[in-house]
Amino acid sequence: MSKQNIYDNDTFFEGYQAIRKNERNANNLFEIPALFSLLPDLKGKTILDLGCGFGVHCRKFAEAGANHVLGIDISEKMLAVAEIENSHTNITYLNLPMEDIDQLEGNFDLVISSLAFHYVKDFSDLITKIYDRLNDNGSLVFSQEHPINTCHAGGDRWTRDADGNRLHLNLAHYSVSGERESVWFVDNVKKYHRTFSEIINILISAGFTIDKMIEPLPENKILEEYPEYRDLLHKPDFLVVKAQKLKKKD
Amino acid sequence: MSKQNIYDNDTFFEGYQAIRKNERNANNLFEIPALFSLLPDLKGKTILDLGCGFGVHCRKFAEAGANHVLGIDISEKMLAVAEIENSHTNITYLNLPMEDIDQLEGNFDLVISSLAFHYVKDFSDLITKIYDRLNDNGSLVFSQEHPINTCHAGGDRWTRDADGNRLHLNLAHYSVSGERESVWFVDNVKKYHRTFSEIINILISAGFTIDKMIEPLPENKILEEYPEYRDLLHKPDFLVVKAQKLKKKD
Numbered sequence: 001m002s003k004q005n006i007y008d009n010d011t012f013f014e015g016y017q018a019i020r021k022n023e024r025n026a027n028n029l030f031e032i033p034a035l036f037s038l039l040p041d042l043k044g045k046t047i048l049d050l051g052c053g054f055g056v057h058c059r060k061f062a063e064a065g066a067n068h069v070l071g072i073d074i075s076e077k078m079l080a081v082a083e084i085e086n087s088h089t090n091i092t093y094l095n096l097p098m099e100d101i102d103q104l105e106g107n108f109d110l111v112i113s114s115l116a117f118h119y120v121k122d123f124s125d126l127i128t129k130i131y132d133r134l135n136d137n138g139s140l141v142f143s144q145e146h147p148i149n150t151c152h153a154g155g156d157r158w159t160r161d162a163d164g165n166r167l168h169l170n171l172a173h174y175s176v177s178g179e180r181e182s183v184w185f186v187d188n189v190k191k192y193h194r195t196f197s198e199i200i201n202i203l204i205s206a207g208f209t210i211d212k213m214i215e216p217l218p219e220n221k222i223l224e225e226y227p228e229y230r231d232l233l234h235k236p237d238f239l240v241v242k243a244q245k246l247k248k249k250d
Numbered sequence: 251m252s253k254q255n256i257y258d259n260d261t262f263f264e265g266y267q268a269i270r271k272n273e274r275n276a277n278n279l280f281e282i283p284a285l286f287s288l289l290p291d292l293k294g295k296t297i298l299d300l301g302c303g304f305g306v307h308c309r310k311f312a313e314a315g316a317n318h319v320l321g322i323d324i325s326e327k328m329l330a331v332a333e334i335e336n337s338h339t340n341i342t343y344l345n346l347p348m349e350d351i352d353q354l355e356g357n358f359d360l361v362i363s364s365l366a367f368h369y370v371k372d373f374s375d376l377i378t379k380i381y382d383r384l385n386d387n388g389s390l391v392f393s394q395e396h397p398i399n400t401c402h403a404g405g406d407r408w409t410r411d412a413d414g415n416r417l418h419l420n421l422a423h424y425s426v427s428g429e430r431e432s433v434w435f436v437d438n439v440k441k442y443h444r445t446f447s448e449i450i451n452i453l454i455s456a457g458f459t460i461d462k463m464i465e466p467l468p469e470n471k472i473l474e475e476y477p478e479y480r481d482l483l484h485k486p487d488f489l490v491v492k493a494q495k496l497k498k499k500d
Contacts, residue, residue, distance in 0.1 A: 210454065210460045
C-alpha cells in the first residue's frame with residue numbers, strides 16, 4: 001500500500017489542526033502567498049485541488065469565481081471538517097487519494113496542490129495522470145517541501161552556536177533520491193526526496209512547460225516581526241512551481 | 251569593471267593548466283559527459299562557445315561536423331594555447347568577454363558554455379544577449395557550479411568525523427544571491443551565487459523553454475575507482491542545463 005494516510009491518525013490530526021489554526025504559521029506567511037501569486041484568473045475555471053485538507057483553498061477558488069472546484073483528499077476526517085467549515089455550491093469534496101485521479105471523469109483548467117507532493121512515492125506516475133486530466137493550455141501549480149529539506153535523513157538538521165542560533169544547515173544525501181522517514185506529530189511519516197533536476201525533468205518528460213519557480217522567503221516586514229524566519233536565508237522551506245500544458249501545434 | 255579576468259594572472263594560469271592536464275579531474279569524469287549528453291547533432295551547425303579556454307571543446311565540435319565554431323574567451327593566454335593545441339579550419343578564436351557578445355555579427359544554432367557562468371555578474375543581461383544571438387529552434391547548453399556550491403560564503407565547507415570523512419555540508423546563505431569571494435589558486439576570485447529558481451526564471455523570462463537539467467554524479471565504476479567522489483552524494487558540484495529558443499508561433 002503506497003498511499004500514506006497519516007491524517008486520519010488521531011494524534012496527527014489534532015496536532016495538525018492546532019498548527020493550521022495558528023494564522024501566523026509558515027504556510028500563511030509565505031508558502032500560500034507564493035502559491036497564489038502563480039494562479040491564473042480563476043473566473044469560470046474548473047479546478048482540481050489535490051490534497052485539499054480542510055478545503056480552505058477550495059473556498060477561496062470558489063469565491064474568486066471558479067465555475068467548479070473538486071477538492072480531493074485521502075483523509076475522511078479532513079473532508080468532514082471541509083464540509084462543515086468550507087462548503088460552497090461550486091465545490092465538491094471527494095475522498096480519493098491523488099494517486100487515483102485517473103479514475104475521475106472530465107478534465108480541468110487548473111490542478112493545484114499545496115504541500116502534498118512530497119508524500120507521493122511515484123512522482124512520475126502522478127504527474128502523467130495530472131497531465132492527462134488537464135485541458136489544453138491548462139496549468140499545474142504546486143508547492144512542496146524544498147529539496148534541500150526533503151533530503152534530510154536523520155541526525156541534527158542544524159549546527160547551532162552556544163546561544164542556540166542556527167549557524168548552518170547540515171546538508172547530506174541531497175543526490176540520493178527516495179524515501180525518508182520523519183517524525184511529524186507521529187513517528188514514521190514517510191516523505192520522498194527528489195532532487196531539483198528530477199522534479200523538473202519529470203514535469204518536462206510528461207509534456208509540461210515550466211513557467212515559473214519560487215523558493216519563497218518572508219517579506220522584510222515579516223522578518224522583522226518574526227526574526228526566527230531569518231533561518232530561511234540559509235535554506236528555503238518550500239518550492240513552488242507553475243507548469244503549463246501548452247496546446248500542441250497542429 | 252565587472253568582467254573578471256583571473257585567467258591571465260600567472261599564478262592562476264599555471265595552477266589551472268596543471269589541473270586541466272590531469273585527465274581524471276572532476277570535469278572530465280562527470281561534468282563534461284553530462285554537458286555533451288545534452289548536445290544536439292552538431293553536423294552543419296554554427297556554434298558559439300562562451301569561455302572556450304584552451305579550445306578543447308571547440309575542437310570536438312569541429313571534429314563532430316560543425317560548420318563553424320566561434321570560441322571566445324576573456325583570456326589572451328588561454329586563447330594562445332588554444333591556437334596552438336586546438337586549431338582547426340572550422341574554428342575561429344576571439345578574445346572577447348562573453349558579456350560583449352552583442353557586438354558579434356551573425357547568429358548561431360547552438361551556444362555552449364562550460365563552468366563559466368558563475369563568474370558573470372549580470373546573468374539576466376547575459377542570457378538575453380545569448381537569446382538574441384540564437385537562431386529559431388537553437389539551443390543553449392551550459393554547465394555551472396551547483397547553487398548548493400556557489401552559496402558558500404566562507405568558513406568550513408564540510409563537517410568531518412575524526413578520520414576526516416565528510417559527514418555533511420555546512421549549508422548557509424542559500425537564499426542570499428550575489429557576490430561570493432573565494433580562493434582558487436589566487437585570492438579574491440569573485441563568483442556569483444544564484445538560486446535554482448533564479449536561474450530557471452531568468453532563462454524563461456528571456457524567452458527560453460527549459461528542456462532538461464542534470465545534477466551530474468559519477469557512474470558507479472568511477473565511484474569505485476575514486477571513492478573521494480562519494481561526497482557528491484551529499485552535494486552535487488555542477489548543474490547542467492539545456493534550454494531552447496523555440497520558434498514563435500505565427
